[in-house]
Amino acid sequence: MCESRSFSSAKECFLCPGKSKKVTVVIAATLAVHESSTNPAQCGQTVSTAGVEQLEAFLWAVDQVNRNWTDSGVKLGAITLDTCGSSLRTSRHVADLLSSDSAPGSLVVALVAGGETRLAAPVADAATAAGLPAMAPASRGPPPDRKTHPPYPLQFAPSANKTASALLALINALKRTCVGVLYFKDALDYEEVAMEVRKCFPS
Secondary structure (H helix, E strand, C coil), rough: CCCCCCCCHHCCCCCCCCCEEEEEEEEEEEEEEEEECCCCCCCEEEEEEHHHHHHHHHHHHHHHHHHCCCCCCCCEEEEEEECCCCCCHHHHHHHHHHHCCCCHHEEEEEEEEEHHHHHHHHHHHHHHHCCCEECCCCCCCCCHHHHCCCCEEEECCCCHHHHHEEEEHHHHHHHCCCCCCCCCCCCCHHHHHHHHHCCCCCC
């Protein structure tokens, strides 16, 4: 498995040096290993526990593929870009990586976009432009009617309108007539859910 390192840019990525079998394809992941900073182009000093767990899970999954596909002739490499919770940093690093005509950028066959919609969106846009598949497991949006540029990212979390529909069904089942909604600041996904819920209740 590749050792874990932090990089200031995508150009500093590396592909498991010293391994006997040459990497043939690469999956890149954007993960918030560090917390955000007041400067969107830089990382904060605090390491994100959730980000580290996601990094470990991603590298473990790549390692398992290589262990179980030993006779396939394919060696899967992993690139992780630290977004530090910044959509600007995410956009820059992904564009930097995919615009490269040499390894590792030229070997990328898919992208995994960690984080909520605002962090996953620039990854999905870059993947679409490059004709690559993308997976955004934690992203809740945009809703299907606003996805105008296929191929669409694979999402595991329900969309904002589906989440709102489930909440409304629960509210109706409990026969509630008044609802208060709280969500994290800058949490676009949950703000869209709140907007959908508010549509069904008078101000």
